Amino acid sequence: MKTTKSGYRRPASLTKAPMHYCAGCGHSTAHKLLAEVLDELEISERTIGVAPVGCAVLAYFYLKCDIAEAAHGRTPAVATGIKRALPDRIVFSYQGDGDLAAIGLAETIHAANRGEQITVVFINNTVYGMTGGQMAPTTLVGQVTATSPSGRESATMGGPLRMCELLNTLDQPYYIERVALDSHAGVLATKKALRTAFQAQVEGRGYSFVEILSACPTYFHRSPLESLKFVGGEMAKQFPVRIFRKEGVALHA
Amino acid sequence: MKGAVTVESKRVLMTGNEAAAEAAIRAGCQCYFGYPITPQNELIAYMAKHMPAHGRVFIQAESELAAISMVFGASLAGARAMTSSSSPGISLKQEGISYLAGCQLPAVIINVQRGGPGLGNIDPAQGDYFQATKGGGHGDYHIIVLAPASVQEMHDMTFQAFDLADQYRIPVMILADGRVGQMMEPIRLQEGPAPIPPAKPWALTGAKGRAPQCIRSLFLEEGALEKHNLALQECYRRIAAADTKLEETHTADCEWLIAAWGTCGRIGKGAVQKARAQGIKAGLIRPLTLWPFPYERLARLGAQVKALLVVEMNCGQMLEDVRLAVNGATPVHFSGYPGGRVPTVSDVFNALTALVRQ
Numbered sequence: 001m002k003t004t005k006s007g008y009r010r011p012a013s014l015t016k017a018p019m020h021y022c023a024g025c026g027h028s029t030a031h032k033l034l035a036e037v038l039d040e041l042e043i044s045e046r047t048i049g050v051a052p053v054g055c056a057v058l059a060y061f062y063l064k065c066d067i068a069e070a071a072h073g074r075t076p077a078v079a080t081g082i083k084r085a086l087p088d089r090i091v092f093s094y095q096g097d098g099d100l101a102a103i104g105l106a107e108t109i110h111a112a113n114r115g116e117q118i119t120v121v122f123i124n125n126t127v128y129g130m131t132g133g134q135m136a137p138t139t140l141v142g143q144v145t146a147t148s149p150s151g152r153e154s155a156t157m158g159g160p161l162r163m164c165e166l167l168n169t170l171d172q173p174y175y176i177e178r179v180a181l182d183s184h185a186g187v188l189a190t191k192k193a194l195r196t197a198f199q200a201q202v203e204g205r206g207y208s209f210v211e212i213l214s215a216c217p218t219y220f221h222r223s224p225l226e227s228l229k230f231v232g233g234e235m236a237k238q239f240p241v242r243i244f245r246k247e248g249v250a251l252h253a
Numbered sequence: 254m255k256g257a258v259t260v261e262s263k264r265v266l267m268t269g270n271e272a273a274a275e276a277a278i279r280a281g282c283q284c285y286f287g288y289p290i291t292p293q294n295e296l297i298a299y300m301a302k303h304m305p306a307h308g309r310v311f312i313q314a315e316s317e318l319a320a321i322s323m324v325f326g327a328s329l330a331g332a333r334a335m336t337s338s339s340s341p342g343i344s345l346k347q348e349g350i351s352y353l354a355g356c357q358l359p360a361v362i363i364n365v366q367r368g369g370p371g372l373g374n375i376d377p378a379q380g381d382y383f384q385a386t387k388g389g390g391h392g393d394y395h396i397i398v399l400a401p402a403s404v405q406e407m408h409d410m411t412f413q414a415f416d417l418a419d420q421y422r423i424p425v426m427i428l429a430d431g432r433v434g435q436m437m438e439p440i441r442l443q444e445g446p447a448p449i450p451p452a453k454p455w456a457l458t459g460a461k462g463r464a465p466q467c468i469r470s471l472f473l474e475e476g477a478l479e480k481h482n483l484a485l486q487e488c489y490r491r492i493a494a495a496d497t498k499l500e501e502t503h504t505a506d507c508e509w510l511i512a513a514w515g516t517c518g519r520i521g522k523g524a525v526q527k528a529r530a531q532g533i534k535a536g537l538i539r540p541l542t543l544w545p546f547p548y549e550r551l552a553r554l555g556a557q558v559k560a561l562l563v564v565e566m567n568c569g570q571m572l573e574d575v576r577l578a579v580n581g582a583t584p585v586h587f588s589g590y591p592g593g594r595v596p597t598v599s600d601v602f603n604a605l606t607a608l609v610r611q
Contacts, residue, residue, distance in 0.1 A: 046459035048330070060467040066457035068329050069469040071352050074322035077314070081326020081334065082457070084310040085284055089330075089459050107322070110315035 024224025026214025073104025076111035115172030133219030174206030176245035182232030270295035276411035281447035292431035321349030331456030337363035351390030355470030359418035365434035376593025377432035382570035493545035507536025523598035555579035
């Protein structure tokens with residue numbers, strides 16, 4: 001973050017378009033951090049992003065780099081195709097929980113298992129935002145959504161998928177970290193994780209994955225402030241914030 | 254080309270599946286993504302062996318969905334990309350094909366058809382005509398569909414498919430069947446340097462020295478999707494005008510016309526020759542492009558002949574396009590072989606002579 005006497009500055013890799021995200025949504029912060037990392041690593045002119053189907057489908061309005069739109073869940077497969085065709089470019093996918101952990105679970109696991117030289121940015125806010133707050137694969141047990149109106153019941157709906165833990169069972173990933181956009185410290189940690197992940201790709205180290213616990217006040221049915229507490233509290237309890245894989249070595253296997 | 258038997262100086266003996274794979278390599282296919290399914294397995298195995306040897310990309314994907322999405326990614330990055338499968342796998346690829354069509358991305362897709370619906374069987378079939386020519390996936394689009402009847406055509410059409418795909422920024426499907434895919438025939442390979450693809454300023458290669466670009470099929474702005482779809486239709490009209498291809502045999506004076514595609518077209522040609530030998534003025538029309546379909550030529554031939562006989566290894570799919578073209582001017586009869594049976598020349602000849610006797 002460039003701070004001058006006049007304060008915070010818009011990253012060069014972020015457009016001036018007003019974001020369509022709801023008040024308190026984590027996507028806007030994640031976008032800004034991503035743009036800052038592209039700036040700092042000076043890679044925006046050789047970066048190609050892949051946007052998901054979900055709230056971030058319009059990422060190309062906000063990020064000043066080439067962006068492709070994938071079919072729902074196929075995001076890492078599309079990123080694989082781009083990276084294999086253009087191995088000297090920086091390729092990332094930006095995905096929500098439905099895209100990454102439900103419909104695109106196979107693509108997620110297999111791209112990681114092949115050790116594709118891509119960076120996957122995973123926004124986990126435990127709900128389908130774009131379609132109206134339905135249950136996601138990461139919805140907490142008991143959490144009320146449009147399709148779990150009495151709360152998610154693990155006996156019939158399963159429990160929340162822990163993606164970092166799942167991917168950490170694989171041999172090939174180089175870097176896996178979970179962070180939470182729940183506080184100022186969380187924002188800084190998220191920035192650092194994104195930077196580490198992209199740096200790994202710049203150096204050709206391998207597959208990197210950053211899960212960002214993120215607020216969706218609209219479908220948490222909470223105020224933005226209460227939503228941040230939920231992210232840092234109940235969500236972080238279910239999804240521990242930590243580095244899982246560093247330089248190819250599993251830290252919490 | 255290890256394993257291929259050279260039968261004379263410039264001809265080699267190959268299966269159709271291998272011939273298609275070798276054609277893709279010779280056409281400059283940079284990325285191949287596939288998933289095993291019978292009866293196209295020789296193709297993916299050939300690519301697994303030869304693509305890396307040429308310094309190109311080969312991935313056995315986790316699914317057909319992933320394979321076509323990898324094609325989507327490689328294509329939007331400007332590479333010549335291909336996938337292959339057979340009927341049930343092609344159903345899965347329809348998602349990606351719709352996105353390719355919506356994003357106007359070139360790609361080559363080979364369908365070595367087997368029986369259906371469902372798992373069907375692994376025998377040759379032509380049951381995917383509707384799926385291939387009428388869109389297949391969701392939305393209002395077409396792809397170019399080429400129908401090979403021989404191993405040579407499997408090779409030549411696959412080679413040409415890359416240029417067509419790049420020229421029009423459209424997916425091109427080779428609609429073969431298990432017989433064409435697995436049969437071995439001596440063929441002449443495409444020689445010379447690989448064709449140079451046109452410049453692709455639309456490709457996403459990183460925004461160095463230009464404004465960032467986006468490849469998308471989502472058009473939320475009012476009127477934008479209508480405009481986009483009308484532009485696609487305009488492209489389809491150009492393709493239909495310039496690249497509708499067909500083969501005719503003895504049509505100049507024919508009174509009885511067989512219309513058939515792919516394997517059935519080849520068998521139909523044998524039936525026409527047999528009929529001619531017996532003094533029956535038979536002819537054959539074999540569309541080489543199933544989309545665009547040769548409606549105009551068929552309409553003219555329909556006005557000339559006493560009756561048409563459509564022969565397909567299905568329950569009557571191209572039949573509907575033939576009837577549209579002829580528009581009631583002439584009786585259109587059908588001889589169908591669903592379920593994996595390949596008709597013999599005698600089968601088709603007998604169906605034709607039954608018409609003549611009526």
